[in-house]
Amino acid sequence: MSEHVLETERSGGLRGISDVLWRNPRLVIFLLLAPPALWLGIVYLGSLFALLAQSFFSIDEFSGLIQYELTLKTYRELFTPANFDIIVRTVVMSACVTIAAAIIAFPIAYFAARYAKGKWKALFYIGVMLPLWSSYLVKVYSWKLILAKEGILNWLFETLHLSWLLNAYLSIPVIGGNSLSVSATGTFLVFLYVWLPFMVLPIQASLERVPASMLEASGDLGASPRQTFRHVLLPLALPGVIAGSIFTFSLTLGDYIIPQIVGTSRRFIGQAVYSYQGTAGNIPLAAAFAVVPIVIMAFYLWVAKRKGAFDAL
Amino acid sequence: MTPAVRFKGVSRHYGSVRAVDEVDLSIAEGEFFAMLGPSGSGKTTCLRLIAGFDQPTAGEIVIFGENAGGVPPYKRHVNTVFQDYALFPHMNVLDNVAYGLMIAGVPKAERHKRAEGALELVALPGFGGRKPSELSGGQRQRVALARALINEPRVLLLDEPLGALDLKLREQMQEELKDLQRKLGITFIFVTHDQGEALSMADRVAVFNEGKIVQIGKPEDVYYRPEVPFVADFVGSSNVLPPHVVEKLAGKWAHASVRPEAVELIDAGLGADGLHATVHSTAFLGTATRVSLDLDGFSMVALLPKGARIPESGEQVHVKWSPEDLHLMDAA
Amino acid sequence: MRSDRAPLGLKIAAGAGLAFMHLPIVLIFIYAFTTEDKSYQWPPPGLTTKWLAVTWNRPDVWEALSLSLRVAAISTAIALVLGTLCAAAVSRSKFFGREAISLMVILPIALPGIVTGISLRSAFHLADIPFSFWTIVLGHATFCVVVVYNNAVARFRRTSGSLIEASMDLGADGFQTFRHVILPNISTALLAGGMLAFALSFDEVIVTTFTAGQQQTLPIWMLEELVRPRERPVTNVVAMMVALVTLLPILGAYYLTRGTDTVAGQGK
Numbered sequence: 001m002s003e004h005v006l007e008t009e010r011s012g013g014l015r016g017i018s019d020v021l022w023r024n025p026r027l028v029i030f031l032l033l034a035p036p037a038l039w040l041g042i043v044y045l046g047s048l049f050a051l052l053a054q055s056f057f058s059i060d061e062f063s064g065l066i067q068y069e070l071t072l073k074t075y076r077e078l079f080t081p082a083n084f085d086i087i088v089r090t091v092v093m094s095a096c097v098t099i100a101a102a103i104i105a106f107p108i109a110y111f112a113a114r115y116a117k118g119k120w121k122a123l124f125y126i127g128v129m130l131p132l133w134s135s136y137l138v139k140v141y142s143w144k145l146i147l148a149k150e151g152i153l154n155w156l157f158e159t160l161h162l163s164w165l166l167n168a169y170l171s172i173p174v175i176g177g178n179s180l181s182v183s184a185t186g187t188f189l190v191f192l193y194v195w196l197p198f199m200v201l202p203i204q205a206s207l208e209r210v211p212a213s214m215l216e217a218s219g220d221l222g223a224s225p226r227q228t229f230r231h232v233l234l235p236l237a238l239p240g241v242i243a244g245s246i247f248t249f250s251l252t253l254g255d256y257i258i259p260q261i262v263g264t265s266r267r268f269i270g271q272a273v274y275s276y277q278g279t280a281g282n283i284p285l286a287a288a289f290a291v292v293p294i295v296i297m298a299f300y301l302w303v304a305k306r307k308g309a310f311d312a313l
Numbered sequence: 314m315t316p317a318v319r320f321k322g323v324s325r326h327y328g329s330v331r332a333v334d335e336v337d338l339s340i341a342e343g344e345f346f347a348m349l350g351p352s353g354s355g356k357t358t359c360l361r362l363i364a365g366f367d368q369p370t371a372g373e374i375v376i377f378g379e380n381a382g383g384v385p386p387y388k389r390h391v392n393t394v395f396q397d398y399a400l401f402p403h404m405n406v407l408d409n410v411a412y413g414l415m416i417a418g419v420p421k422a423e424r425h426k427r428a429e430g431a432l433e434l435v436a437l438p439g440f441g442g443r444k445p446s447e448l449s450g451g452q453r454q455r456v457a458l459a460r461a462l463i464n465e466p467r468v469l470l471l472d473e474p475l476g477a478l479d480l481k482l483r484e485q486m487q488e489e490l491k492d493l494q495r496k497l498g499i500t501f502i503f504v505t506h507d508q509g510e511a512l513s514m515a516d517r518v519a520v521f522n523e524g525k526i527v528q529i530g531k532p533e534d535v536y537y538r539p540e541v542p543f544v545a546d547f548v549g550s551s552n553v554l555p556p557h558v559v560e561k562l563a564g565k566w567a568h569a570s571v572r573p574e575a576v577e578l579i580d581a582g583l584g585a586d587g588l589h590a591t592v593h594s595t596a597f598l599g600t601a602t603r604v605s606l607d608l609d610g611f612s613m614v615a616l617l618p619k620g621a622r623i624p625e626s627g628e629q630v631h632v633k634w635s636p637e638d639l640h641l642m643d644a645a
Numbered sequence: 646m647r648s649d650r651a652p653l654g655l656k657i658a659a660g661a662g663l664a665f666m667h668l669p670i671v672l673i674f675i676y677a678f679t680t681e682d683k684s685y686q687w688p689p690p691g692l693t694t695k696w697l698a699v700t701w702n703r704p705d706v707w708e709a710l711s712l713s714l715r716v717a718a719i720s721t722a723i724a725l726v727l728g729t730l731c732a733a734a735v736s737r738s739k740f741f742g743r744e745a746i747s748l749m750v751i752l753p754i755a756l757p758g759i760v761t762g763i764s765l766r767s768a769f770h771l772a773d774i775p776f777s778f779w780t781i782v783l784g785h786a787t788f789c790v791v792v793v794y795n796n797a798v799a800r801f802r803r804t805s806g807s808l809i810e811a812s813m814d815l816g817a818d819g820f821q822t823f824r825h826v827i828l829p830n831i832s833t834a835l836l837a838g839g840m841l842a843f844a845l846s847f848d849e850v851i852v853t854t855f856t857a858g859q860q861q862t863l864p865i866w867m868l869e870e871l872v873r874p875r876e877r878p879v880t881n882v883v884a885m886m887v888a889l890v891t892l893l894p895i896l897g898a899y900y901l902t903r904g905t906d907t908v909a910g911q912g913k
Contacts, residue, residue: 111656
């Protein structure tokens with residue numbers, strides 16, 4: 001055998017390039033990372049910083065022009081009663097939507113993870129995936145149809161002779177209104193509907209990671225199904241709930257379309273941002289408003305990370 | 314004759330971890346060489362250095378007289394059988410085996426013919442159309458072997474190839490591998506943590522511990538004449554006696570070892586020569602019985618043949634062995 | 646305790662939850678065929694297919710659809726390249742700043758869309774970039790990267806590193822290994838990620854309102870109809886079409902990745 005065991009001569013072409021890359025693994029990482037890092041760094045982070053910078057400028061009340069001097073004046077404006085009200089309203093709505101979504105999502109996820117098998121499992125999976133990915137606007141639109149005065153929900157109440165109940169509910173201040181489509185309850189229902197699938201999947205994922213033997217062990221040690229649920233399953237599903245809540249909370253926090261289409265005239269953070277940057281032309285205040293959900297989410301993510309929710313994403 | 318593989322002061326450090334630490338080694342052509350050691354001892358890293366998956370931080374690896382530094386794995390005519398077999402899941406068995414030939418540009422008809430031949434060599438004729446996921450562990454192992462051999466390497470590297478197989482299959486594969494190596498006449502470098510496997514198959518064994526080779530030699534030497542306590546303990550499960558006991562028995566030696574099967578037990582009542590011990594527990598192993606003993610704070614194991622009297626737990630006995638069974642070591 | 650029969654209460658709760666998620670969409674399909682054109686009257690006074698023809702002959706709908714499709718196609722292509730590169734780098738080795746990279750990829754989708762939208766808008770404003778097709782693409786590609794990245798990273802993780810080593814061991818250089826081993830192993834994940842990215846972009850409205858200027862993508866067309874309803878029947882039909890168009894990539898992505906550890910679409 002005269003053939004060399006090692007090919008030590010240099011190669012040309014692609015093989016030559018491959019040799020160079022093989023000798024420089026860091027170069028490979030650099031080449032792989034450069035395009036996405038440049039794109040996200042410049043386009044996204046750059047814009048984000050531009051926004052942050054704007055929030056430290058202020059607007060001249062008389063001329064309406066932006067004054068390019070660093071100031072905290074704009075942030076102070078956030079805490080005027082009218083603006084602070086918007087923030088509180090949005091956070092309360094986000095919290096309500098998140099809690100309701102967790103309550104409705106849990107049985108779906110639990111059933112899909114524990115009991116559904118074979119075909120049923122696939123059906124449940126697609127049953128959650130489809131609403132998750134189907135068009136946001138279509139989903140919102142469907143609720144405009146449902147909640148309309150002449151729509152299916154009112155028709156249902158009438159047919160069942162329960163209109164008095166609906167009217168009694170709508171007469172409650174804060175959550176009621178002239179009709180469901182212009183009430184805070186209507187806004188809540190649409191939010192809940194649109195973001196619910198984002199809660200189901202993480203919970204299902206975390207439940208599926210609980211091995212069946214662990215539940216058998218709990219039963220073996222004398223726990224009733226209820227106790228097993230309370231002491232074993234629920235704590236293990238908690239990271240999934242938190243992971244799901246990141247979505248429902250964040251998405252509600254920043255939405256400006258749903259409250260614009262279904263709900264009262266009281267504004268949410270997203271609407272405030274939209275109107276300040278648009279018709280009002282007060283970009284600094286819009287930017288400062290946009291920082292609010294960032295700060296809230298940063299805090300939320302920090303707590304979630306400490307609870308180990310990211311493993312369930 | 315040029316050695317197939319030579320390590321000259323080779324080290325591989327990951328940060329402060331010394332995975333391989335100044336190893337010198339020479340493996341002859343046609344040799345069946347085993348690298349034996351516990352996990353994390355550096356044996357697999359050495360194999361990866363030969364294959365070219367990893368680079369030494371210091372030292373030189375010479376393969377058939379040529380420096381392998383900077384030569385990527387695809388330019389080394391050295392092939393590997395991976396621990397997890399690493400069969401390509403998207404290809405059938407025949408394409409898996411023929412992969413090396415396809416890369417080398419061999420026409421389809423010929424490479425398939427040669428791949429069939431390789432499958433016959435590993436006793437899997439006609440399995441070419443299956444997907445790797447449809448094979449049993451032992452069959453995958455053979456496919457991995459055929460795939461590694463198709464390029465006719467001068468050195469075949471095997472990384473714990475039998476680790477995932479059950480005992481019976483493992484013993485059968487040990488024999489087949491040995492036969493194959495004899496038939497092909499190429500160098501096999503075999504990494505394992507199973508001392509029995511290394512001793513029964515290899516021409517020579519290198520015992521690794523903490524990134525260093527602590528002993529290198531023929532299986533009988535490593536087994537009967539360990540040079541350091543680690544080898545005595547890891548390879549032969551020998552009893553390593555501490556210095557104060559050794560000094561009493563043989564004078565100034567650092568350590569000594571006694572193989573468990575060389576240890577005899579005498580009832581405490583029948584004379585007083587030998588060391589005094591208490592029986593801690595016994596375990597029946599089929600061909601023999603293992604007796605764990607407590608000798609004033611250090612423990613020993615005796616392997617009693619069939620027919621010997623088995624003492625009870627807690628019984629007082631005397632322990633002795635023939636002087637030639639006491640193996641003395643001066644290294645620490 | 647794991648019996649195969651679910652408690653009745655759980656069955657009802659799970660079934661009701663699923664129904665809650667699907668019935669509203671079913672409603673869209675019914676409304677597309679209603680004869681009523683002035684209100685959202687239920688039950689529909691009659692059924693007709695004439696609105697399909699009306700919608701078909703609307704140039705503004707076609708223009709919006711065409712813009713949406715082009716934006717989604719280009720954004721998906723960019724996201725596929727960037728997401729795959731990023732996933733390859735992250736799963737290839739542990740380098741300094743790896744966590745920061747993952748965070749940067751996820752951020753555009755973790756932060757509310759309005760933040761991304763207004764950030765981009767103020768950046769375009771500061772840099773004097775006029776709104777165009779490309780400003781929409783810029784925004785869409787940015788948040789689509791994460792979908793491709795998630796799918797690719799999961800697959801890279803499943804593809805054992807020894808496959809790449811085995812290929813190189815058998816004589817294949819880096820490029821041959823990519824072509825013969827890496828690409829075939831990640832292709833379905835990329836296809837699934839690409840489909841989901843397409844669906845995401847096709848449907849996006851929040852960021853787009855900030856980056857589109859006067860241009861109308863299909864979701865923006867729909868949003869205007871939602872805020873100020875002018876032609877309800879056409880909107881009904883468009884809503885049905887959008888629901889159908891997003892359905893296909895989702896089912897496709899599911900089909901491609903089923904039976905693997907991580908089914909596509911879990912983290913939108």
